[in-house]
Amino acid sequence: MSAIHLAFTDWVIIAIYFAFVLGIGVYLKRFTRSQEDFFLAGRKNSSWVAGLAFLSANLGALELLGMTGNTYKYGMYVAHFYWIGAVPAMLFLGIYMMPFYYSGRIKSVPGYLKLRFDEKTRVLNGVAFAVMTLLVSGINLYAMALVLHTFLGWNWDVSMWTSAATVAVYVTMSGLMSAIFTEIIQFFLIWSGLFLVSVLGIVEIGGVREVFHRVPAAFGTLWSTSADASLNGMAVTWGGIVLGLGFVLSFGYWTTDFLVVQRAFSAKDLRAARMTPILASFFKMCVPFLVIIPGLIALILSKDPSTGFALLSDGGHINYDSALPLLIVRYYPIGLVGLGITALLAGFMAGQAGNISAFNTVWTYDIYQSVINKKASDKHLLWMGRVATIVGIMMSVGTAYWAKSFPSIMDYMQAIFSWVNAPLFATMLLGMFIRRITPSGAFWGLIAGMGSSVTMFLAVKFAWIDARVITMSGVASDMAANFWRAWWAWLICFVVTIGVSIFTEPKPDSELVGLVKGLTHGEKTDRLPWTKRPEFYAILSAIILVILNIYFW
Amino acid sequence: MDTVKMKPIWYFVGLLLLAMGAVLCFSGIYYFYNPPAWHPILAELHPNIWWGAFMAIGGVIFILANRNRRV
Structure with missing residues (x-):
């Protein structure tokens, strides 16, 4: 495929986006006066602002391209990532965990661990x-340059440095607030820029019913082929989906990853913080319309030679990530192509900004202030946050060039979340709900969980053991191995944390007020009308989730 | 020190939707009368005209609803 040719109108659309994000950074700088403004956006956001940012922090372009490609490979099973693999965890965060996070007025997830x-x-x-965030940020930057080079023919260095410099400018000026503003703009750009791909695809195929009629039967269902791993393309059983994805990976990411949880910390009060992930869950359930439908449409078109549609191929390997860009070229006229490309650019850059704003907070509070300079003033921490932003961006660019030299590093990125987040979820769950869990238990549990996850990954990667040992089934895909490795890492952390806690000294209750169930008294919501209570919206969200799963069973 | 409160994000979302929607809609009208050499599938639906108009209208609603708000 030759590079997509952009017309003048397309460039105007892209230029408007860059002008807006830089202009917003300049506008917000005058309102960024203290460290709380910079790192927590002043803690004055409504649940709508925090909720959309919470969702968008995870809605990057890499995810959109990857999940559309995965749908081409696996079919509707990819919807598990958006439904059971996200919504229950988001509701759990809003209902049960947020009071512990928010009541302590902590500034980061590691900050909770300290208390x-x-x-x-x-x-x-x-x-x-911090290491995970910089790696992910650098790999995202590399992926962005790869996509822009492949589809638009743009120069690698110019793509990377332009986007990195733009993010550096606006995050340095106003920190989390500008990251949140650009994430919300990204949300609207992604929906307005990619919605029509699905709509026009459905029109070309002849309706939604026809789309599902023309894909293989196993590609249009969620659970009916999950009893036997050999019956579905993902080669995973319902056990792997429920335990690995739906429980450990999902809860580990959505309830403990500071990149997303930081958005809820920026809410103006506890109710708004609790509503943040609950509101986001409604929008999360809609995202499959942007990725599942195009993936299925690409599959149908590629199986019909008369359409002239085929995914790109690199050295005999199908480039599944090319599905979405090729559909944009197929359906979009001049101007809309620019909007579609801008949506992907916004996804990449907002993802970069999200990673960097989370990194500068954790670096400044949990490493710099905690270990290096315990007496730093408010003004000094604000300065350090800005320095960390610049340094973080530079390290991301360095990681991106490293990834360019060793493209196989991309394979490792899929596993990173199960190294850090899966064990952390066990620590958080035990810490928030059981007073008896001790500091030594938590520390050694985390070490054991992270260590075992990395060891399992390396053991399979270098063929020391067969992946089927981990997945406990006759067949095993990389995806299934990821799910099951996360589960084992969680379980090991859980068991070691309890085991060590039994033999070590817990903290006194007086030091755990506001941090553990039974010792926390959050904002009372039982006097609110039922339509304003977070629990009401959580139940509504859960009902919709159940209906969707039954409908697409 | 600046004590003025800032405009809500929804105001900027409105400006962005209006700017991009207007560019899309007007360029779509231009290409309606001056068709380009290359046509995508379903070009006869002229999605840039009606989608651009939809975005612009959405943008105007956001701007009007938030023009006097400060947070």
């Missing part, structure tokens, strides 16, 4: 998160 356990657990998680 609940001790300094060493905080630093361990802070360092792991």
Whole structure:
């Protein structure tokens, strides 16, 4: 395929986006006066602002391209990532966990670990998160340059440095607030820029019913082929989906990853913070319309030679990520192509900004202030946050060039979340709900969980053991191995944390007020009308989730 | 020190939708009368005209609803 040719109108659309994000950074700088403004957006956001940012922080372009390609490979099973693999965890965060996070007025997830356990657990998680965030940020930057080079023929260096410099400018000026503003703009751009791909695809195929009629039967269902791993393209059983994705990976990411949870911390009060993930869950359930439908449409078109549609191929390997860009070229006229490309650009850049704003917070509070300069003033921390932003961006660019030299590093990115987040979820769950869990238990549990996850990954990667040992089934895909490795890492952390806690000294109750169930008294919501209570919206969201799963069973 | 409160994000969302929607809609009208050499599938539906108009109208609603708000 030759590179997509952009017309003048397309460039105007892209230029409007860059002008807006830079202009917003300049506009917000005058309102960024303190460290709380910079790192927590002043803690004055409504649940709508925080909720859309919460969702958008995870709605990157890499995910949109990857999940559309995965739908081409696996069919409707990809919807599990958006439904059972997200919504229950988001509701759990809003209903049960947010009061512990928000009541302590902490500034980061490692900050909670410091209060609940001790300094060493905080630093361990802070360092792991910082490294993970910079790696993911750099790989995203590399992926963006790869996509822009492949589809638009843009120069690698210009693409990387332009987007990195733009993000550096607006995040340095106003921190989390500008990251949140651009994430919300990204939300609207992604929906307005990609919605028509699905609509026009459905029109060309002849209706939604026809789309599902023309894909293989197993590609249009969620659960009916999950009893036997060999019956579905993802080669995973319902056990792997429920335990690995729906429980550990999902809860580990949505309830403990500071990149997303930080958005809820920016809410103006506890109710708004609790509503943040609950509101986001409604929109999360709609995202499959942007990725599942185009993936199925690409599959149908590619199986019909008369359509002239085929995914790109690199050295005999199908490039599944090319499905969405090729559909944009197929359906979009001049101007809309620019909007579609802008939506992907916005996804990449907002993702970069999200990673960097989370990194600068964890670096400044949980590593710099905690270990290096305990007496730093408010003004100094604000300065350090800005320095960390610039340094973080530079390290991301360095990681991106590293990834360019070793493209196989991309394979490792899929596993990183199960290294850090899966064990952390066990620590958080035990820490928030059981007073007896001790600081030593948490620390050694985390070490064991993270260590076992990395060891399992390397053991399969270098063929020391067969992946089927981990997945406990006759067939095993990389995806299934990811799900099951997360489950085992969680379980190991859970067991070791309890085991060590039994033999070590817990913190006194007086030090756990506001941090553990039974010792936390959050904002009372039982006097609110039922239509304003977070629980009402959580139940509504759960009902919709059940209906969707039954409908597409 | 600046004590003025800032405009809500929804105001900027409105400006962006209006700017992009207007560009899309007007360019779509231009290409309606001056068709380009290359046509995508379903070009006869002229999606840039009606989708651009939809975005612009949405943008105007956001701007009007938030023009006097400060947060």
